[in-house]
Every structure is written in C-alpha cells, then in structure tokens.
Amino acid sequence: MRRFFVPGLALVCVTLAAPVAAAAPGTAQDFLERADRLLGKGPLALFDPDYKKLQREGTAAGESIQHEREAAEKAGRPILYCSAKPRAEMGNMEFLGALRKIPQGQRQRMSLRAAMLVVLQKKYPCRR
Numbered sequence: 001m002r003r004f005f006v007p008g009l010a011l012v013c014v015t016l017a018a019p020v021a022a023a024a025p026g027t028a029q030d031f032l033e034r035a036d037r038l039l040g041k042g043p044l045a046l047f048d049p050d051y052k053k054l055q056r057e058g059t060a061a062g063e064s065i066q067h068e069r070e071a072a073e074k075a076g077r078p079i080l081y082c083s084a085k086p087r088a089e090m091g092n093m094e095f096l097g098a099l100r101k102i103p104q105g106q107r108q109r110m111s112l113r114a115a116m117l118v119v120l121q122k123k124y125p126c127r128r
Helices: 009-017 028-041 042-047 049-075 092-101 104-109 112-123
Strands: none
Touching: 028 042, 028 049, 028 092, 028 104, 042 049, 049 092, 049 112, 092 112
16 A cells, blocks of 8 residues: 655644644733743743743843833923832732733733833822
8 A cells, every 4th residue: 555645734734733823922922921831830940941031021121111210200201100119019920910910912912011011000000
C-alpha cells in the first residue's frame, strides 16, 4: 500500500491543532497571560527568563506614568491620578487583580501603560 504525503494537508492539520493565538506583544492581555503563567510555576518562576522581562516592562510602564505626572505637576496641568506621591504604591498581586477587572476585550487592545493608568485612576481617583 502506498502512502501519500500532502504538504498542504499537514499545514492545515498543524494550523487546526494550534491553540488560539496569544495576545499581541506589549498589550495588557499579553502581560497578564505571561504573569499568570509565571504564577502557576510558584517559586520556580524566579528562574524563568520571562520573570525579569515582565518586571522590566512593569517598571518601565510605571516610571513612564510617574514621569508624566511629575511633568504635569511642574507645568501646572491636571494630573491623571491623585496618589499622595507621584510614585503610586501598589503590590504585584493587587495590580494583577485590578488588571483582571478590565474586560478582556479592552486588555487585548490597550498597552500595559494604558492599563496601568486605568488601574491607578481607579485606585487613586482625583476629585474634580
């Protein structure tokens, strides 16, 4: 009996077997998915190369928002969140919990920085 290999069919099979596409890099959804994956590893997450990457991404987004607030204060423009200090305080688990409260459809379309700003605005609203 002869066996035939059809390259196109193999590609279709692989495509159908592949999981749903992951969120686009740099989105809040991508950050949350990667963080959840690391949380599932428990203490071993510290040895995952993605741990430091996530840490850097979160720090960069937070520092960007902090610098924007400091510049707005110096220029006399309204600030976007009203914590006592420009560097808002929030724990990792608290941030991830607040990030989960943003609907997934929105998280898929927003940057980590934009999502972090939404979280800070909810935690530290400004009275206007």
